[in-house]
Amino acid sequence: MPLLLPVLLAALLFSIGIYGVLARRNAILVLMAVELMLNAVNLNLVAFDVWLRDRLLAGQVFTLFVITIAAAEIGLGLAIILLVFRNRATAALDELRDLREQDLAPAGRLGESGTDGGTEPAVTS
Amino acid sequence: MTVEVLFGLLGVVATGSALLVVTTRQMVHAALWLVVTLGAVAGCYLLLSAEFVAWVQVLIYIGAVVVLLLFGLMLTRAPIGASVDLDASMAQRLAAAVVAGATAGVLVVSLVDAFRGEHIALETDRPRGHSSAVGAALFRDWVLPFEVLSVLLLAALVGAIVLSRRDVSEPAERGVT
Amino acid sequence: MTLVVGAVLAPFLAALVGLALGKRSPRSPVPVAVSGAAVALVATAVLAVRASTDTALSDGLHVGRVPTGTFPIGIDLHVDGLAALVSCAVGVVAFAVQVYSTAYLKGDPRYSSYAAFVSLFTSAMLLVVFADDLMVLLVGWEVMGVCSYFLIGHHWEQEDARAGAVKAFVVTRIGDVGFLFGIFTVAHAAGTFSISTVDARASGLSTTTATVATLLLLCGVVGKSAQFPLHTWLPDAMAGPTPISALIHAATMVAAGIYLVARLYPVFLAAPATLAVMAVIASVTMLGAALAGLAQDDIKRVLAYSTVSQLAYMLAGLAVGSAAAAGFHLLTHAAFKALLFLAAGSVIHAVGTNLMPDMGGLRRPMPLTFATMTIGLGALVGVPPLSGFFSKEAVLGAAEDAARHHGPVASWAGWLVLVTGIVTVAVTAAYVTRMWLLTFFGAPRSPVAAHEPSRAMTWPLVGLAVPAAALGLVGLDAGWLGEHLGVPGEAHVGLLTSVLSVLFAAAGAGVVVLAWRREPGVDPTLVLARWRGVLVDAFYVDSFYDRVAVRPTRALARAVGLVDTGVVDAAAVGSGTSATRLAGVLRRAQAGNVQAYLTGLLAGVVLLTVGLVTLT
DSSP: OBTHHHHHHHHHHHHHHHHHHHHBOBHHHHHHHHHHHHHHHHHHHHHHHHHHTOTTOHHHHHHHHHHHHHHHHHHHHHHHHHHHHHHHSOOBGGGOOTTSOOOOOOTTTTTOOTTOOTTSOOOOO | OHHHHHHHHHHHHHHHHHHHHHHOSOHHHHHHHHHHHHHHHHHHHHHTTOHHHHHHIIIIIIIIIHHHHHHHHHHTTOOSSOOGGGBOOHHHHHHHHHHHHHHHHHHHHHHHHHHTTOBOOOOSSSOTTOHHHHHHHHHHTSHHHHHHHHHHHHHHHHHHHHHHOOOTTOOGGGSOO | OHHHHHHHHHHHHHHHHHHHHTTTOTTSHHHHHHHHHHHHHHHHHHHHHHHHHSSSOEEEEEEEEEOOSSSOEEEEEEEEHHHHHHHHHHHHHHHHHHHHHHHHTTTOTTHHHHHHHHHHHHHHHHHHHHBOBHHHHHHHHHHHHHHHHHHHGGGTTSHHHHHHHHHHHHHHHHHHHHHHHHHHHHHHHHTOSBHHHHHHHGGGSOHHHHHHHHHHHHHHHHHHTTOTTSOTHHHHGGGSOHHHHHIIIIISHHHHHHHHHHHTHHHHHTOHHHHHHHHHHHHHHHHHHHHHHHTOOBHHHHHHHHHHHHHHHHHHHHHTTOHHHHHHHHHHHHHHHHHHHHHHHHHHHHHSOOBGGGOOOTTTTOHHHHHHHHHHHHHHHTOTTSHHHHHHHHHHHHHHHHHTTOSSSOHHHHHHHHHHHHHHHHHHHHHHHHHHHHHHSSSOOOSSOOOOOOHHHHHHHHHHHHHHHHGGGGGGSHHHHHHHHTOSSOOOOOHHHHHHHHHHHHHHHHHHHHHHHHSTTSOGGGGGTHHHHHHHTGGGHHHHHIIIIIHHHHHHHHHHHHHIIIIIIHHHHHHHHHHHHHHHHHHGGGSSOHHHHHHHHHHHHHHHHHHHHHHO
């Protein structure tokens, strides 16, 4: 089979995964998109392994490793999302804005600590 | 010949369901479409004669990861049924589409340019991805990373438990409303 | 020549010492300043005596040389008859003023700086008199201007003093611009800055060059000597202390312009067109100032307009070809005008006001002041045998000569000067008589009981009254002055002009006396009714300047100020504001949305990849 078939499929899946990571609001949907990207990578690894007839089977072994790590990552990622959900009552990514530059204007914000970004209404750029 | 046709079909399925994963308005449907995608990719592995990887994909990815995702959906009170606020704002979506499109374009163009005309010679009599071959490689050449990986899994396990544990001193009103 | 150097340096050193020590030892300014003036007086008196006995006194001193790009500036001093006599007049008046000031400004908190500036001024004037280099003369000229500014503004708490000082400085500076270019033109044409060399080469200059140069120099003369159209500063400079008015604005600084023309007379003689212009300016000023002085209520303003008018006489003498006559009138004017100002100072000191309607009947309580002032006023009018008669007649005689084609200027100019001069004698007599009557006669209108001032103030009056009365006698010998001054022209007294001017003077005085007899104690000029206003405002020249020059300049200054705050400041501040606004725009990229950050990051990676792939 032409090498391009699996390789192009992997590229398409990767791009779709990028779209999902950037465009989805819910954190779990973002995790799903990340899985798509990892799968694309895995497909690439396997295809090249078979094409190159690697004696060490490095591509396939790496694919196993990636699958394992993806599983670990999903577990931890979900734990974090659960924690965020418990504290902020939302799993929407654009409501988590603590990286935002804090306003220096004092009106109405005296006494509030810098971590209180979650109660603002979502204002995306 | 058949291999290529089958691979093409599986590729279409995978791409289609991946698109649905990232665009559908129902969260649970997204998880289910992810199952379809992962299954199609497993089929692709099979066609590429990587059997062991294919079954591991089915077991771990579809069996464990998707189930975990569904649990996560349940615990975060994901909306059942169609919901409009799953996507980010139009501007953000547009930017994401542009970036994704650009990535696709760059990758496709450079890959086509690099690997045009290459062929994979599939060995059907002695499949490369046979369990014995993979197992041998894993426990001979790759045993050290394998062990490290198990330590990693342990760390992830411990970490997940620590993170999701409720503290004893946590006041009740810190809980989910 | 040591006398010359001593005369210039002694007051300069007195000024430096006075400025340095003034604050620390409050009793030192008086002896320092008076001794500086005394040394200058002695030195210049010796020089004057020598000039009167030697027929052709001429000596020079070369102190140094300053190389410039083209003509070098020589620091040269030169003394001749004219310089010696003028410097003696300066020395006498300066000394009298210093002694007078000790009493007039007694108790003034800034006396030390005042005395130091008067000494500095004396030194600068003597430098102008003795300079043999145009640039050295310019230095003295400008230092005098600066000292005049500081001294007029001595009582800077009063607004009219500040305004008068600024006005004097600015108006004379306007003339000095032309003056500077005149110096350049003369030096360029003659090839040197040295005055003696310029005079020697004057006949070799083309008429055009000489006319241009002298017209430019005339600008400075008109400014410094307060002639039309730059005469407006002198009446307002009367806001300064009266001894200053006596020294600077009667006897010395204003005479510096006349002196300059006399010094460079060969150049002026080579430009008959300039002489004609001078004649016209002098005639207009002579009569106009005299008419304006007729209606003033402030005694010092009357004397100021009188000074302008008498300076016009000197300028007229120069215009009709007799520098000797002009120099003669300069010397007598120095004596009697200084006397008049100091006497007016006595009166003001006694009564406490400058305004003549508030004076009256002062001849009984102040007999010495009355006597000396009468001598001065008589000299001003030209009553024979007082000094003013002889010097004025010298000018009118030269004008008559010019009218009859004997002079270097066109004969119409001579006729103009002659006729205006004689008419002005009448007006002079009128305002003098008015001042005399209003101040000293009639019932006392002031509530203050007047008395003679202290001896320090009366002795200078007596001292100046002597030359005011007697200096004219040197004019009896027509050629003596010409020889001893070393300048062209004669100083003779013509019979026809003398008779005419005495008659006109009598007529002018008589009219005023008649008006006084009709209503004693009342200002005789009130009969002029409507016309009085025109005279009081000096034909509205000041308001014209205000509308044409002052207000547009102020508007322009305001506009420039607006440009500064609105454009320059706005640009400076605006750069800060626009930076803040740009920051506000950029801040939107830091909204805290992780997906936005990631989008940017990935877009960058894609771009880099594309770049790498296409460029390598």
